[in-house]
Amino acid sequence: MEKDGKALKKEKVSSLPKLTFKDKEAGSYFIMGFANFADHQIVKGFIFLATEIAYIAFMIMKGGDLLHGLYTLGTKKQGWATEPGKLLPVLQPGDNSMLFLLYGIMALVITGVFIVVYLVNISSARKLLSLRRAGKRPNTFSQDFRSLNDTNFHGAMLTLPMLGILFVIVLPIIFMILIAFTNYDSNHQVPGNLFHWVGFTNFAAILGANKLLSYTFLHVIGWTLVWAVIATFSNYFLGIIVALMINYKEIRLKAMWRSILVTTIAIPQFISLLVMQNMFSMYGPINELLVHLGFGRVDFLVNNATNARIVVLVVNLWIGIPYTMLITSGILMNIPSEMYESAKIDGASPIQIFFHITLPYVLFVTAPYLITQFIANLNNFNVIFLLSGGGPTTTDYFQAGKTDLLVTWLYKLTVNNYDYNLASVIGIFSFIICAVTSLIAYHHTASYKREEEFQ
Amino acid sequence: MKTAKAVNADETEKTAKATKPAKTSSIRKKRIAGTVVIYIILTIISIIWLIPVVWVVLTSFRAEPGAFTSNFIPEHWTLNNYKGLWANTVFPFKAWFFNTLWVSCISCVISTFLTLSVAYVLSRLRFAFRKPYMNFALILGMFPGFMSMIAVYFILKAVGLTQNLWALIIQYSAGSGLGFYISKGFFDTIPRSLDEAARIDGATNGQVFMHIIMPNSGPIVVYTALMAFMAPWNDYIFANVIMGDNYNKWTVAIGLYQMIQKNNVYKYFTQFNAGCVCVGVPIMILFFCLQKFYVAGVTGGAVKG
Numbered sequence: 170m171e172k173d174g175k176a177l178k179k180e181k182v183s184s185l186p187k188l189t190f191k192d193k194e195a196g197s198y199f200i201m202g203f204a205n206f207a208d209h210q211i212v213k214g215f216i217f218l219a220t221e222i223a224y225i226a227f228m229i230m231k232g233g234d235l236l237h238g239l240y241t242l243g244t245k246k247q248g249w250a251t252e253p254g255k256l257l258p259v260l261q262p263g264d265n266s267m268l269f270l271l272y273g274i275m276a277l278v279i280t281g282v283f284i285v286v287y288l289v290n291i292s293s294a295r296k297l298l299s300l301r302r303a304g305k306r307p308n309t310f311s312q313d314f315r316s317l318n319d320t321n322f323h324g325a326m327l328t329l330p331m332l333g334i335l336f337v338i339v340l341p342i343i344f345m346i347l348i349a350f351t352n353y354d355s356n357h358q359v360p361g362n363l364f365h366w367v368g369f370t371n372f373a374a375i376l377g378a379n380k381l382l383s384y385t386f387l388h389v390i391g392w393t394l395v396w397a398v399i400a401t402f403s404n405y406f407l408g409i410i411v412a413l414m415i416n417y418k419e420i421r422l423k424a425m426w427r428s429i430l431v432t433t434i435a436i437p438q439f440i441s442l443l444v445m446q447n448m449f450s451m452y453g454p455i456n457e458l459l460v461h462l463g464f465g466r467v468d469f470l471v472n473n474a475t476n477a478r479i480v481v482l483v484v485n486l487w488i489g490i491p492y493t494m495l496i497t498s499g500i501l502m503n504i505p506s507e508m509y510e511s512a513k514i515d516g517a518s519p520i521q522i523f524f525h526i527t528l529p530y531v532l533f534v535t536a537p538y539l540i541t542q543f544i545a546n547l548n549n550f551n552v553i554f555l556l557s558g559g560g561p562t563t564t565d566y567f568q569a570g571k572t573d574l575l576v577t578w579l580y581k582l583t584v585n586n587y588d589y590n591l592a593s594v595i596g597i598f599s600f601i602i603c604a605v606t607s608l609i610a611y612h613h614t615a616s617y618k619r620e621e622e623f624q
Numbered sequence: 625m626k627t628a629k630a631v632n633a634d635e636t637e638k639t640a641k642a643t644k645p646a647k648t649s650s651i652r653k654k655r656i657a658g659t660v661v662i663y664i665i666l667t668i669i670s671i672i673w674l675i676p677v678v679w680v681v682l683t684s685f686r687a688e689p690g691a692f693t694s695n696f697i698p699e700h701w702t703l704n705n706y707k708g709l710w711a712n713t714v715f716p717f718k719a720w721f722f723n724t725l726w727v728s729c730i731s732c733v734i735s736t737f738l739t740l741s742v743a744y745v746l747s748r749l750r751f752a753f754r755k756p757y758m759n760f761a762l763i764l765g766m767f768p769g770f771m772s773m774i775a776v777y778f779i780l781k782a783v784g785l786t787q788n789l790w791a792l793i794i795q796y797s798a799g800s801g802l803g804f805y806i807s808k809g810f811f812d813t814i815p816r817s818l819d820e821a822a823r824i825d826g827a828t829n830g831q832v833f834m835h836i837i838m839p840n841s842g843p844i845v846v847y848t849a850l851m852a853f854m855a856p857w858n859d860y861i862f863a864n865v866i867m868g869d870n871y872n873k874w875t876v877a878i879g880l881y882q883m884i885q886k887n888n889v890y891k892y893f894t895q896f897n898a899g900c901v902c903v904g905v906p907i908m909i910l911f912f913c914l915q916k917f918y919v920a921g922v923t924g925g926a927v928k929g
Contacts, residue, residue, distance in 0.1 A: 267778065268778075268782075271775070271778055271779070271782070318828045318829065318830035318831075319828035319829050319830065320829070322745065322749060322828070322829035322830055322833075323745040323749045323751050323754075325830075326741040326742065326744070326745045327742060327745060327757070327801070329738065330738045330741075330742050330800065330801025331801060333738070333794075333797065333798035333799070333800070333801060334764070334798065334799065334801050334802060336779065336798070337776060337779070337794060337795065337798035337799065338764055338772070338798065338799055338802070339764070340775070340779065341772030341773075341775035341776045341779065342764070342767050342771070342772050342775075344772065344775035345771050345772050345774070345775055411669065414662045414665060414666060415666065417658075417659070417662055419655065419656075419658075419659040419662075420659065420662060420663070420666070426666050426670065428912070429670045429673055429674060430669070430670075430673055431911070431912070431915060432673065432674070432677055432908065433673055433677075434911065435904075435907055435908035435910075435911035435912060436677065436900075436904045436907070436908060437854070437857045437858050437877070437903060437904060437907055438858050439858055439860055439877050439880070439881065440680075440880070440900045440903060440904055441676060443880065443881065443884060443896075443900075444676050444679070444680055444897075444900065445676060447691065447692075447884070447893075448676060448679065450692075452691075452692040453692060454679060454692075454696060457692070487672070487673065487676075491673075495915075495918070495919055496919065499919055544766070548768050548769070550770070550861065551858075551860070554860075555860070555881075575768075576768050576770075579768065579770075579771060580770065580861070583773070583774060584865075589774060592771070593771070596767065596768050596771035599767075599768050599771070600766050600767050600768065600771075603766040603768075604763065604766045607762075607766065611762075
């Protein structure tokens with residue numbers, strides 16, 4: 170498919186004539202929209218020209234400074250100075266490195282958008298040239314406008330979502346990636362202070378240069394992976410088993426059993442998690458019950474790391490099993506009953522049937538779901554943050570608790586500690602883990618390979 | 625579509641039971657024992673799953689204050705928690721509830737439209753940056769969402785939108801162009817011959833989308849809308865960062881979280897539970913009504929092979 174797309178694109182572009190300086194359309198290289206003006210596409214030409222003028226004006230008036238600011242991240246520190254003629258020193262505002270960085274990136278993004286418009290302008294000029302050579306009339310603006318509902322429907326439909334993605338997702342991600350290469354930490358807070366580019370220092374610190382940090386990082390990453398694997402697979406298998414039990418022929422009131430479990434999906438997660446946190450707390454109902462029954466109080470979440478880890482995994486089962494149950498029970502009913510019959514005739518035990526018929530079948534259908542779940546668990550902020558808050562806290566770790574995942578650690582570093590640079594580095598590592606896992610996994614699932622086949 | 629079959633499978637099972645052949649008695653005994661065990665397990669599971677829910681409901685009617693009492697069932701019953709909650713001025717739950725409702729309605733409409741149109745375009749049209757766009761979306765989806773929250777905050781601040789409900793709406797709908805996987809998977813399964821016939825009759829791509837694809841995609845439209853609607857009720861992180869201390873603009877997630885923080889938990893715990901019921905029950909009813917669309921959505925994306 171990748172190849173098809175490229176071939177298609179190549180063909181489309183190469184079928185257009187090259188602009189040479191003999192053609193009047195070549196004017197578009199310097200004055201955007203020149204070709205459109207020359208070939209009576211006044212409105213379109215005007216739009217191109219206006220873009221060019223606006224961009225040049227922006228770069229002269231603002232953009233140059235912004236890009237320079239991106240390079241220096243500010244030079245003037247906030248400080249007290251006595252202005253001439255005044256008696257007392259006044260607080261002089263300094264440069265705000267964070268805004269320098271943010272606006273610098275915006276200038277870069279605007280430049281990127283401009284380059285795209287410029288390329289569209291060139292290809293429009295080439296199209297006009299080929300039309301003129303063929304003796305055809307170019308589209309009028311209203312024809313172009315109407316094509317947005319048809320041949321250029323993708324343009325009309327994708328523009329708004331892409332702008333949204335660009336400014337609310339891509340731009341912030343670029344910002345945070347760049348923060349990882351600065352010393353924007355608790356000691357370099359704006360606007361009182363400046364921060365600077367420091368290259369790979371933060372990465373080095375986390376990977377070993379700073380003992381406490383790298384120790385924390387290693388252990389948090391280890392727990393994150395353990396958590397993601399156990400949480401994903403325990404939910405998956407137990408969910409399938411529950412679904413199988415409900416689907417068992419002799420069981421009546423299937424809809425009722427299913428609905429009871431589905432209740433937990435329907436309740437907003439933050440509610441059920443906050444409630445769970447209370448149930449497992451030192452004086453919560455579970456401990457009261459244990460005391461009534463003659464056992465001692467158990468410290469589930471506060472100080473005992475092992476208990477806390479078990480509790481978050483168990484509560485995650487409470488949250489996750491219904492999802493798997495709901496999704497797989499439909500699939501289970503689709504397994505052809507002949508397969509079971511013939512397996513029984515061949516003398517297969519129920520366990521063999523489960524591992525050789527049921528599981529492969531369900532696995533085949535739900536592979537993408539399983540991958541998504543794994544990624545979601547790597548980044549499972551809610552369960553950890555709302556339940557244990559990452560605790561129990563420990564001095565062995567830098568600002569992290571024993572149940573903290575990479576994401577909750579990232580959150581704490583950002584919100585409690587203002588160590589944005591470290592948080593960014595962790596975010597990048599978290600991204601790498603997710604990306605590697607899912608790329609490997611997706612390329613092994615059938616639905617990705619056969620994207621075009623079933624159409 | 626396989627899932628439609630799945631929904632009806634209950635009925636087919638019933639008919640299968642009627643024609644069940646007679647079994648020998650030893651097998652039947654075994655089977656009965658198995659059934660009993662399964663019933664017991666299911667009952668235990670149901671109790672475990674229901675206890676927290678029941679506990680919340682009971683606590684919301686409890687007259688005794690405080691977070692923890694030693695008895696599960698309240699000694700005195702009252703409706704004051706609900707009255708107090710909706711009249712609360714320290715924790716303006718009423719405002720939070722309608723803030724969240726407003727945000728989720730608007731962002732539901734916007735993001736459902738964006739998600740579905742992007743999915744349609746990617747499923748049916750072929751254009752140069754289609755594959756790059758899809759790969760790009762896959763990569764973006766792997767960044768931890770709130771890694772960028774601080775930057776989002778400053779960008780919104782630069783446009784003067786912080787502590788404003790529109791900021792939340794933008795935040796929840798801006799990314800909807802990336803969540804096209806499930807609906808695209810579903811559109812892929814709608815036969816192409818349908819829209820080709822319409823194209824031959826002179827329909828534009830826009831008309832094919834509105835008149836052919838949309839009417840054939842009921843479950844996925846409902847699923848997308850349901851997911852978009854439920855997101856604001858669940859989001860704590862972004863709402864917290866964007867709204868800061870402007871508690872009149874909070875959503876229920878931040879508000880209820882604040883209610884059971886150390887300083888407030890004794891006084892407001894029963895009201896917190898009342899709040900949970902007020903938020904949970906409507907969502908639960910909505911979800912139960914649309915449950916089959918949810919399953920169709922999740923598996924419709926997955927069961928495309």
